[in-house]
Amino acid sequence: MKIILFSNHRATLSVIDYLNTLGYLEAVVSTDKLRDSHLEIENFCDIKNIHFLKVNKHDLAIRVGKLFTEIQPDVAVMFGFSYRIPASIYDFPRLGFYNVHFSMLPAYGGPDPIFWQLKNGEISGGVSIHQVDKDFDTGQVMMQIALPFIPGETWGIAEGRHGVLANDMVLRFIEQLNKTDHHSINQSNAFSYYKKITxxxxxxxxxxxxxxxxxxxxxxxxxxxxxxxxxxxxxxxxxxxxxxxxxxxxxxxxxxxxxxxxxxxxxxxxxxxxxxxxxxxxxxxxxxxxxxxxxxxxxxxxxxxxxxxxxxxxxxx
CATH class of the missing domain: 3.10.25.10 (Formyl transferase, C-terminal domain)
Incomplete structure (x- = not known):
C-alpha cells in the first residue's frame, strides 16, 4: 500500500515512523505554516530519508498533483493540514483521501474544534476520520471515537490526548482500508461549523x-x-x-x-x-x-x- 500523509502537526511523528517502518509511507506533505516544535516533522523526514514536500496554498494543486502522478498513492491521510484540497487531488487515491478531525462530526467542524468545545463547556470531545470533499470537514465519517474532557483541562492537554487517540485510530483505519465493507456516517444533517478564532x-x-x-x-x-x-x-x-x-x-x-x-x-x-x-x-x-x-x-x-x-x-x- 502506498500512503501519502499531509500534516503540520508534530503529533503525527509516531504515525510517520510506523508507516515508514512498514514500508507504506511514500511522502509527507506539509505547508509553509510549519514552525516551532512542528518543525520536528521536517527534521524527522530528513533523518529517515522520507520524501518531504512543503507547499503553499497557491502552488498546492500543481506540486501535489505532480507528486501524486509520480507516486500513484493508494490512500492519502490529512492530519493537522490547513489548506483546502482540490478535487483533482482528493479524488486521485484509489482507496480515498481522508482527514483526521478533533470532534465528533458532524458537530464542531472548523479549524480549531478543541478551542470551541472547551469554551462552550462540552463534557466530551472525540476524533473523527472522514472522507475529504469540496468543503471543510463535511465528508462521510468513516471512523470516530468519543473522548471525554477532563474537568479543568487546558487546550494543550486536551489537544495532546486527542492526538494520542488519533494516532491509534489512523493506524487501525489504514489496516481496515482493504476491507470491502466500510460503515460511514452521512453528515448532511446537524452539521455545525465554528469559524477561525478572532x-x-x-x-x-x-x-x-x-x-x-x-x-x-x-x-x-x-x-x-x-x-x-x-x-x-x-x-x-x-x-x-x-x-x-x-x-x-x-x-x-x-x-x-x-x-x-x-x-x-x-x-x-x-x-x-x-x-x-x-x-x-x-x-x-x-x-x-x-x-x-x-x-x-x-x-x-x-x-x-x-x-x-x-x-x-x-x-x-
Missing part, C-alpha cells in the same frame, strides 16, 4: 460572562492563544489559569473587581456573583502567579476590565 473570541467580557464561562474560555486559550485577554491597570493582560471558589461575592460589586488578596492569589468577582481565583497571568512584564501579583501591589478594589482589541497573531492550524 481576538474578540479570546476576550473576557466581565459584564456578560459567568464565572464558569470565563474559566472555560481561559482553559480553551491556554497555551495556544497565550491565555484569555483582559485589561489590568489600563495595560493588556492574559489570564492563563483560574480556579473556581466556593461561596458568593458581595452585593453591588462591579464584575471583574478584585475583592480579596492573600498568599494564594487574587480573588475576582464575576457577573453572577461567583468568584474566581486567578492563579497565573501574563503581563507585558512577564508571566506571574496571582500571589506574586499580590506581592507586587495588586489591591482589593482594583478591576480587570474588558481588554482593548489589539493586533494579535493567532496561530490556527
Amino acid at each position: 481576538v474578540e473570541d479570546l476576550t473576557i467580557d466581565w459584564e456578560r460572562q459567568t464565572a464558569v464561562q470565563i474559566e472555560c474560555l481561559i482553559n480553551a486559550a491556554n497555551p495556544v492563544y497565550g491565555g484569555a485577554i483582559t485589561t489590568y491597570r489600563k495595560q493588556p493582560a492574559r489570564i492563563l489559569e483560574v480556579s473556581p471558589v466556593e461561596g458568593k461575592g458581595q452585593a453591588g460589586v462591579v464584575p471583574g473587581t478584585i475583592i480579596h488578596t492573600d498568599h494564594s492569589g487574587l480573588y475576582v468577582q464575576c457577573m453572577d456573583d461567583n468568584l474566581l481565583r486567578i492563579n497565573v497571568l501574563s503581563l507585558n512584564e512577564g508571566v506571574v502567579s496571582g500571589y506574586k501579583m499580590v506581592m507586587l501591589g495588586a489591591e482589593r478594589g482594583e478591576r480587570f476590565e474588558v481588554g482593548q482589541l489589539v493586533a494579535t497573531v493567532l496561530d490556527v492550524n
Whole structure:
C-alpha cells in the first residue's frame, strides 16, 4: 500500500515512523505554516530519508498533483493540514483521501474544534476520520471515537490526548482500508461549523460572562492563544489559569473587581456573583502567579476590565 500523509502537526511523528517502518509511507506533505516544535516533522523526514514536500496554498494543486502522478498513492491521510484540497487531488487515491478531525462530526467542524468545545463547556470531545470533499470537514465519517474532557483541562492537554487517540485510530483505519465493507456516517444533517478564532473570541467580557464561562474560555486559550485577554491597570493582560471558589461575592460589586488578596492569589468577582481565583497571568512584564501579583501591589478594589482589541497573531492550524 502506498500512503501519502499531509500534516503540520508534530503529533503525527509516531504515525510517520510506523508507516515508514512498514514500508507504506511514500511522502509527507506539509505547508509553509510549519514552525516551532512542528518543525520536528521536517527534521524527522530528513533523518529517515522520507520524501518531504512543503507547499503553499497557491502552488498546492500543481506540486501535489505532480507528486501524486509520480507516486500513484493508494490512500492519502490529512492530519493537522490547513489548506483546502482540490478535487483533482482528493479524488486521485484509489482507496480515498481522508482527514483526521478533533470532534465528533458532524458537530464542531472548523479549524480549531478543541478551542470551541472547551469554551462552550462540552463534557466530551472525540476524533473523527472522514472522507475529504469540496468543503471543510463535511465528508462521510468513516471512523470516530468519543473522548471525554477532563474537568479543568487546558487546550494543550486536551489537544495532546486527542492526538494520542488519533494516532491509534489512523493506524487501525489504514489496516481496515482493504476491507470491502466500510460503515460511514452521512453528515448532511446537524452539521455545525465554528469559524477561525478572532481576538474578540479570546476576550473576557466581565459584564456578560459567568464565572464558569470565563474559566472555560481561559482553559480553551491556554497555551495556544497565550491565555484569555483582559485589561489590568489600563495595560493588556492574559489570564492563563483560574480556579473556581466556593461561596458568593458581595452585593453591588462591579464584575471583574478584585475583592480579596492573600498568599494564594487574587480573588475576582464575576457577573453572577461567583468568584474566581486567578492563579497565573501574563503581563507585558512577564508571566506571574496571582500571589506574586499580590506581592507586587495588586489591591482589593482594583478591576480587570474588558481588554482593548489589539493586533494579535493567532496561530490556527
